[in-house]
Amino acid sequence: MGILEVKDVGKRFGGLQALSDVNLSVRENTCHAIIGPNGAGKSTLLNCLVGKLIPDTGSVMFDGQSVLGRSPHEINQMGISRVFQTPEIFGDLSVMENILISLFAKRDGAFRMHAFESVADERGLQEEAERMLDEVNMLDKRQMHAASLSRGDKRRLEMAMCLVQKPKLLLLDEPTAGMARADTNNTIELLKEIKEKRNITIAIIEHDMHVVFSLADRITVLAQGTPLVEDVPQKIKGHPKVKEAYLGEAA
Amino acid sequence: MSDQSQTTGTIAPKAASRPGASGAAGRSRGTLGLAGKDFRLLLLVVALTMLAPFILNPFPQTSGLAQFNAGYPDLMQRFVIYGIFAIGFNILFGLTGYLSFGHAAFLGVGSYAAVWMFKLVGMNVLPAILLSVLCAGLFALLIGYITLRRSGIYFSILTLAFAQMCFALAYSVLTPLTGGETGLQLALDDPRILGTSQTASGNIPVPSLFGLEMRESVDLFVGGWAFTFNAGYYFCAIVLLLSFYTAIRIFRSPFGMMLRAIKSNQQRMRYTGLNPKPYALAAFVISGMYAGLAGGLMASMDPLAGAERMFWTASGEVVLMTILGGAGTLIGPVLGAGLIKYMENILSKINSDILHGWFAFMPDGLEDFVITVIYPFIGKGWHLTLGLMFMAVVIFLPGGLVEAGQRISRAVRGKKGHDTTDSKSEHAE
Numbered sequence: 001m002g003i004l005e006v007k008d009v010g011k012r013f014g015g016l017q018a019l020s021d022v023n024l025s026v027r028e029n030t031c032h033a034i035i036g037p038n039g040a041g042k043s044t045l046l047n048c049l050v051g052k053l054i055p056d057t058g059s060v061m062f063d064g065q066s067v068l069g070r071s072p073h074e075i076n077q078m079g080i081s082r083v084f085q086t087p088e089i090f091g092d093l094s095v096m097e098n099i100l101i102s103l104f105a106k107r108d109g110a111f112r113m114h115a116f117e118s119v120a121d122e123r124g125l126q127e128e129a130e131r132m133l134d135e136v137n138m139l140d141k142r143q144m145h146a147a148s149l150s151r152g153d154k155r156r157l158e159m160a161m162c163l164v165q166k167p168k169l170l171l172l173d174e175p176t177a178g179m180a181r182a183d184t185n186n187t188i189e190l191l192k193e194i195k196e197k198r199n200i201t202i203a204i205i206e207h208d209m210h211v212v213f214s215l216a217d218r219i220t221v222l223a224q225g226t227p228l229v230e231d232v233p234q235k236i237k238g239h240p241k242v243k244e245a246y247l248g249e250a251a
Numbered sequence: 252m253s254d255q256s257q258t259t260g261t262i263a264p265k266a267a268s269r270p271g272a273s274g275a276a277g278r279s280r281g282t283l284g285l286a287g288k289d290f291r292l293l294l295l296v297v298a299l300t301m302l303a304p305f306i307l308n309p310f311p312q313t314s315g316l317a318q319f320n321a322g323y324p325d326l327m328q329r330f331v332i333y334g335i336f337a338i339g340f341n342i343l344f345g346l347t348g349y350l351s352f353g354h355a356a357f358l359g360v361g362s363y364a365a366v367w368m369f370k371l372v373g374m375n376v377l378p379a380i381l382l383s384v385l386c387a388g389l390f391a392l393l394i395g396y397i398t399l400r401r402s403g404i405y406f407s408i409l410t411l412a413f414a415q416m417c418f419a420l421a422y423s424v425l426t427p428l429t430g431g432e433t434g435l436q437l438a439l440d441d442p443r444i445l446g447t448s449q450t451a452s453g454n455i456p457v458p459s460l461f462g463l464e465m466r467e468s469v470d471l472f473v474g475g476w477a478f479t480f481n482a483g484y485y486f487c488a489i490v491l492l493l494s495f496y497t498a499i500r501i502f503r504s505p506f507g508m509m510l511r512a513i514k515s516n517q518q519r520m521r522y523t524g525l526n527p528k529p530y531a532l533a534a535f536v537i538s539g540m541y542a543g544l545a546g547g548l549m550a551s552m553d554p555l556a557g558a559e560r561m562f563w564t565a566s567g568e569v570v571l572m573t574i575l576g577g578a579g580t581l582i583g584p585v586l587g588a589g590l591i592k593y594m595e596n597i598l599s600k601i602n603s604d605i606l607h608g609w610f611a612f613m614p615d616g617l618e619d620f621v622i623t624v625i626y627p628f629i630g631k632g633w634h635l636t637l638g639l640m641f642m643a644v645v646i647f648l649p650g651g652l653v654e655a656g657q658r659i660s661r662a663v664r665g666k667k668g669h670d671t672t673d674s675k676s677e678h679a680e
Contacts, residue, residue, distance in 0.1 A: 076524035115506040
């Protein structure tokens with residue numbers, strides 16, 4: 001049994017069958033990649049996992065509980081953190097505050113009326129946030145406005161905001177989309193480091209083969225809303241069906 | 252004060268020396284649970300409010316400039332009451348970015364509640380104000396629950412619609428409760444179960460705080476100057492200080508940080524495990540309670556309430572005050588409220604006779620020309636001046652008066668010696 005179990009999921013938008021019979025199992029402490037050509041349903045699947053969409057059929061179980069019908073913040077509180085295609089951070093706040101908000105959410109839940117306490121008094125959380133920033137090499141930028149960070153740093157910050165919550169599952173939505181080669185390699189290094197250091201389960205949706213093959217332990221290939229194959233990277237590379245649906249198309 | 256010295260920790264010194272540090276994160280609390288600069292800001296407001304009768308009366312009574320004096324009780328009360336209104340509005344608008352165009356409704360509800368308390372229970376202002384805050388809070392909970400389903404312009408329009416609906420209701424069908432067109436007034440035959448219906452001399456009693464009448468004043472004459480110390484004003488000023496202190500605490504709390512997160516990125520907030528809705532609703536209710544408090548104080552200074560207090564222009568006025576002073580800053584709304592009320596009461600009193608007096612030294616033709624040019628901007632035309640000022644602030648000083656102050660102090664300090672810490676000018680976030 002995996003930590004994330006997707007069973008027979010189907011989703012229809014009007015006349016378009018975006019997903020059908022999707023079965024997927026993400027095992028604990030592995031990095032599972034979901035790849036596929038444009039329009040294969042990758043984003044739809046991801047949105048079903050995080051509560052943005054509710055599938056028409058099937059079930060999504062995380063850690064033994066169904067995520068269907070729960071709102072994004074409830075799903076996060078269950079232990080799923082999500083990194084977006086373009087970094088979503090709190091631009092008007094400082095880097096430090098961005099991390100602190102994640103920590104407060106983890107400690108205090110979805111809502112708490114802590115109007116008469118002081119952020120400055122939360123020594124424990126402050127130190128935890130500093131350790132996290134140190135880990136992603138951003139400690140010197142902690143008082144900067146998050147909006148003024150470089151694109152790469154925004155990505156690191158978003159990643160740090162997710163990691164500091166110690167999620168059971170980290171969802172990455174095309175983390176290198178639109179990045180230059182150098183930035184992409186940096187992100188790969190960062191993710192590798194996270195994987196080795198933290199023993200974390202990662203599900204990654206990605207377009208870029210280079211990224212996928214350097215990170216993933218298992219790969220699911222999605223085409224036209226259905227999984228074609230699921231296997232280890234070495235096998236996927238040479239798989240005829242995959243070549244036909246994906247790599248062949250590119251060549 | 253003793254624990255102010257221990258504001259150091261593993262992280263505090265670094266944070267203090269870093270320019271562009273935002274907020275008090277990384278700094279420990281000092282006196283009253285406030286960081287040093289916040290405490291200094293509070294002291295500044297204490298000084299301003301307590302010394303207002305002096306500060307606002309800088310000109311001797313006999314001088315030609317005496318008409319610029321604003322140190323009379325009625326106007327000083329309005330300064331602080333609208334200051335409270337704007338502080339509360341800023342908690343919603345400045346922190347969460349939700350622009351309400353209907354906050355006057357809560358002001359009106361607060362006023363009606365207080366007057367009813369005066370009519371039914373007694374003339375003590377404390378229970379009246381408590382009821383104002385409570386009623387406005389409950390009302391805000393209801394309206395906020397409905398309007399916060401939408402954001403941006405739709406939220407603004409919904410709040411505007413609600414407030415206008417309240418105004419129309421108060422003006423017509425709710426007349427038994429609100430007094431309709433004439434407004435809600437005290438009468439000699441009101442029950443006042445904990446007080447007296449009428450005084451020994453057959454008059455309606457006046458609002459008081461455990462016997463201290465709100466209209467009581469002490470005059471102080473020094474040379475050509477006259478200073479008035481009014482009980483009602485000082486009562487309002489103390490309430491303002493409590494409101495301001497509460498606002499600082501909210502700004503520096505995790506709750507305040509979440510409100511800023513709402514303004515910044517609700518999507519990220521949801522995917523970080525936070526539910527923005529109850530946070531926004533809490534901010535809406537808190538700011539509604541501030542408005543109710545202001546309304547209750549208004550009724551306590553002058554025990555009547557009319558529907559026009561809920562009219563949309565009153566809602567618009569608090570928006571202007573907040574933006575003019577500096578939305579999202581602590582002291583900005585108070586400054587904005589003071590400026591607008593000053594202009595409304597002082598600028599509007601200048602008429603053409605006074606202008607003729609000022610420019611009498613000029614040759615006739617020039618005098619008439621100058622007065623013709625200036626005339627549209629004063630007296631009843633003060634709205635024109637306000638409008639131009641508002642446009643200038645929005646275009647050139649998006650941070651309002653607070654930003655102007657920061658720029659000036661930065662320029663001054665830039666001359667003295669460069670790069671001292673930015674902490675003092677940064678009571679803004």
